[in-house]
Amino acid sequence: MAARVQGATDRTSRPARRTLALLAGPAAVFLLLFMLVPLLSLVRTSLYDSDKSFGGAGWSLRHYVRFLGDGFYVSVLGQTLVYGLIVSLFCVLVGFPLGYSLARMSPSARRWRIPMVILPLTLSLVVNVFGWLIILSRGGLVNKALLGLGLIDAPVQLLFSSFTVMLVMAQTFLPFMVLSIMSVVAQIDPALEQAAANLRAGRWTTLRRVVLPLALPGILAGSTLVFILTVSAFITPRLIGGTRVQMLGSMIYEQTLVVLNWPFGGAMSLILLAIVFMFVAGVNRLSRTRFSETRN
Amino acid sequence: MDRILHHATNASGIALRAAIYLFLALPAIVVICASLNPVDFLAFPPQGFTLKWYWAAFASKPFMDSLSLSTQLALLATAASLIIGTPAAYAIERFRFRGRGALQAFVLSPMIVPAVVLGIGLLQFLVWAGLSQSFAALFLGHIVITLPYVVRTMTASFSLFDRALEQAAMNLRAPPLTVVRRVTLPILLPGLLSASVFAFVTSFGNITVSIFLAHGGRATLPIQIFTYVDYGSDPTLAAVSTLVILVTVALLAVVERVAGLQKVV
Structure with a gap:
């Protein structure tokens, strides 16, 4: 009896393993076939020695060399990463007050606010961007308001700038940050903040020394998601930024569906994927070292 | 002061x-x-x-065709994701085994793989498999993107599930099917409903993966909207977009009533 119990805890028994395979198998096999295999075959495509999408052959690193050797592509890559960092930072600054207040709210007060927060996340991206086009276009809301107030004499071009592209992306991805911060702050005992206040720590000191360190995992998780979504965006840059704002995602889209150069598009995709994985690994490491610091 | x-x-x-x-x-x-x-x-x-733009939208064949395609696609992808995702969530939540963390990370990973990368990967793979520009291509791609939402919501739902309730029903000599019907399903229903809604709106609104898989063929509603936005504006577009907003808000309201949105996001 004891042996059986121990066996069950030490490693999964044979019938349990069968049940496990039946339960988790279909999902795992599906993703293996329709996510992992396509990504691996993309590696092969990116190494073809031609610019043709169909029937490529041979092995070559030329697409990677072309990307990394061309100042234009490298500058777009750098610009994309900068946009990713700016949008993440903006979302932390704007998302923290909202996430914090939601976490400290009564459930009934939270009730009608949560749908507002998650609307941009659940609503189709194109509908959201279409709304921004109405707001920002020459005859749109912002221009009408500025004209009405007499601040400008003629409509100004608000679209096609990197600032508006980042603003729209920040609005679209902000919910991830708010939810992430909300869930982590909800687990911080309010008594800790009261204790800090009793020790005559001001609001800012309490925020900086008590709340922020404890909320850091949520802030990092939210930033990771926002960064990934921003650096891989292509619909928003294309519709809001036009040809004036180039991002890595829009170039991949262009190469894949317009130029039809899949090997080059594939190489760019894998560079993007590598950046994303490095970012995730870096953030994981950062949050782990920060944790052990707090613990010691 | x-x-x-x-x-x-x-x-x-x-x-x-x-x-x-x-x-x-x-x-x-x-x-x-x-x-x-x-x-x-x-x-x-x-x-x-x-309301004239709405009548124009209802009379527009491109919009109505893509609306029906998107609805069918979202329903089927949601059903498939629930069927394969719910047991996986159960395994992750209830079993302790080697590679459990890896399995969980793997089934949630479509959330962090950039959609543009997933799109081009699936496109060239499905062309190779002879499935490109078909309903099947969209269907398979949408299962990939909806699966993590189902697994995440159902894992949370199973973790809140008190197994003592099932035990109690069995102790009262309820037959297994009755236990499932009268105890297990009612407890899991809010979770299943939230998972379905998140999967549905994810599929229904998706453009980033769809645009790679439906090129040239039948367009889903978001692709149709994208095309119209790209080639100049038309008030009908605002009416169609409002329909998308209403569907999304209505589904969120259903989750709010049945499960409480704050418990599932």
């Missing part, structure tokens, strides 16, 4: 949060207003009220 300062910080905090909520909801509000505007849909404030 201190109290005045305190009130001032509070008031500015409230104003700041109100501004952020407005920032989040503004595009949707503007689209709804534009769809009801009779003259120029960009005019603000609206100059009257009309």
Whole structure:
């Protein structure tokens, strides 16, 4: 009896393993076939020695060399990463007050606010961007308001700038940050903040020394998601930024569906994927070292 | 003085949060207003009220065809994701085995793989498999993107599930099927419903993966909207977009009533 119990805890028994395979198998096999295999075959495509999408052959690193050797592509890559960092930072600054207040709210007060927060996340991206086009276009809301107030004499071009592209992306991805911060702050005992206040720590000191360190995992998780979504965006840059704002995602889209150069598009995709994985690994490491610091 | 300062910080905090909520909801509000505007849909404030753009949208074959395609696609992808995702969530939540963390990371990974990378990967793979530009291509791609939402929601749902309730029913000699029907399913229903809604809206609104898989063929509703936006604006577009907003909001309201949104996001 004891042996059986121990066996069950030490490693999964044979019938349990069968049940496990039946339960988790279909999902795992599906993703293996329709996510992992396509990504691996993309590696092969990116190494073809031609610019043709169909029937490529041979092995070559030329697409990677072309990307990394061309100042234009490298500058777009750098610009994309900068946009990713700016949008993440903006979302932390704007998302923290909202996430914090939601976490400290009564459930009934939270009730009608949560749908507002998650609307941009659940609503189709194109509908959201279409709304921004109405707001920002020459005859749109912002221009009408500025004209009405007499601040400008003629409509100004608000679209096609990197600032508006980042603003729209920040609005679209902000919910991830708010939810992430909300869930982590909800687990911080309010008594800790009261204790800090009793020790005559001001609001800012309490925020900086008590709340922020404890909320850091949520802030990092939210930033990771926002960064990934921003650096891989292509619909928003294309519709809001036009040809004036180039991002890595829009170039991949262009190469894949317009130029039809899949090997080059594939190489760019894998560079993007590598950046994303490095970012995730870096953030994981950062949050782990920060944790052990707090613990010691 | 201190109290005045305190009130001032509070008031500015409230104003700041109100501004952020407005920032989040503004595009949707503007689209709804534009769809009801009779003259120029960009005019603000609206100059009257009309439903004519809705009649135009209902009469538009491209929009109605893509609406029906998107609905079918979202329903089927949701069903498939539930069927394979729910047991996987159960395994992750209830079993302790080697590689459990890896399995969980793997089934949630479509959330962090950039959609553009997934799109081009699936495109060239499905061309190779002879499935490109078909309903099957969209269907398979949409299962990949909806699966993590189902697994995440159902894992949370199983973790809240008190197994003592099932045990109690069995101790009362309820047959296994009765236990499932009268105890297990009612407890899991809010979770299943939330998972379905998140999967449905994810599929229904998706453009980033769809655009790679449906190129040239039948367009889903978001692709149709994208094409119209790209080639100039048309007030009918505002009406169609409002329909998408209404469907999304209505589904979120259902989750709110049945499960409580704050418990599942």
